[in-house]
Amino acid sequence: MPRRLFLSSGDLVADRRYGFARDLQMRGDLAAAADLLEQAIELAPHFVSAWFVLGEIRQKLGEREAAIAAFRRARDGDPQDHHGASLHLMQLGAEGLSDMPKAYVQALFDQYAPRFDEALLHDLGYRGPSLLLKAVLSARTAANKPAFFKRGIDLGCGTGLGAAAFAKNVDRFIGIDLSAGMIEQARATGLYADLEVQDMLNGLRVRDDASADLILAADAMVYVCDLASVLAEAGRVLAPGGVVAFTVETHDGEGVVIGDGLRYAHGESYIGAAIEAAGLNLSALQPASTRNEGRVPVPGLVVVASKM
Structure with a gap:
């Protein structure tokens, strides 16, 4: 994953203590790291990065209330929430689920872009x-x-891995991604007729009715809480007979949760209801893991739906 986002406090001593604290955190000495972060915050009370890392450490130590307080200070000090403190607050049950802050997603993937494919x-x-x-080939064969x-x-085209897989099956691809760094990498592939820096929902909203035959989202819906809105727009944008295909991470319960990896996991029944509400017909909903974490497959689903 990318290097930790760091927003300077403007105080050299506080920044140094933050750096020492991060080293201690990496070595597993969480108590000492927390102590140094507290010292840094005393010097610079609005030090967003220090509050955020302190929240991570308190959460790791099982100190829920202290973690919530630290994450709130981090989020309040940076309303755009570049660190994603709000995701931890959701995960801790301190706030209701909502979509990820755009600034967090952009910062995450702008840092990640140069080594995205390798990682x-x-x-x-x-x-x-x-x-x-x-899954798409199988669904189309079944539908003759x-x-x-x-x-x-x-x-959520990223560096273009999805377009590369479908290169022989799609005549003209438009790529949409919130990260300018990812768009730069995708442009270098030559796989796209056009590329746009935009979130998925707004990227679809500007498209004409029935203007696409395939809408693809590979490992992108895990960054969207409200799939229903995206799928509703996808249903409008698809031409009759068109296909939407995407992957999600999933869980055994109902609805949507924040997983350990700070990505959304969507339940099967939620996905089925969102597809039906979008006026789409479900062609395939198959258990399949798209990635590993700690060498363990992350539970997921591959979903294909069509517009009649």
Whole structure:
């Protein structure tokens, strides 16, 4: 994963203590790291990065209330929430679920972009695009329809791994991603007719009705809480006979939760209801893990739906 986001306090001594605290955190000496962070915060009370890391440490130590207080200070000190403190607050049950802060997603993937493919493919064993391609081919065969699409939209396109997997099946791809760093990497592939820096929902909202034949989202919906809104727009944008295919992480319960990896996990019944509400027909909903964490497959689903 990318290097830790750091926002300077403006106080050199406080910044140094933060750096020493991070070293101690990496070594597993959480109590000493927390002590140094408290010292840094005394020097710079609005030190967002220090409050955020202190929240992580308090959460790791099982000190829930102290963690919540620290994450709130981090979020309140940076309303755009570049560190993603609000996600921890959701995970701790201190706040209700909502979509991820855009600034957090942008910062995360702008840092990640230069080594994204290496980390995802080699470190995490990522296999989302190939699973999606297999599911789409199978669904089209079952429907006795060709698996070739003239106009494709790659939501959360990243560096272009999804478009690469579908290159022989899509005539023209538009890529949409919130990270300018990812868009830069995707542009270098030459796989896209057009690329846009935008979140998925707004990227779809500007498209005309029936203007796409395939909408793809490989490992992107895990950063969206409200899938229903995205799928409703996808249903509008798809031409009759068009297909939407995406992967999600999942869990055994109902609705949506924040997983250990700070990504959303969607229950099967939630996905089915969102697809039905969007006026789409479910073609496939298959258990499949798109990535590993700690060498353990993360539970997931591959979903294919069509517009009649």
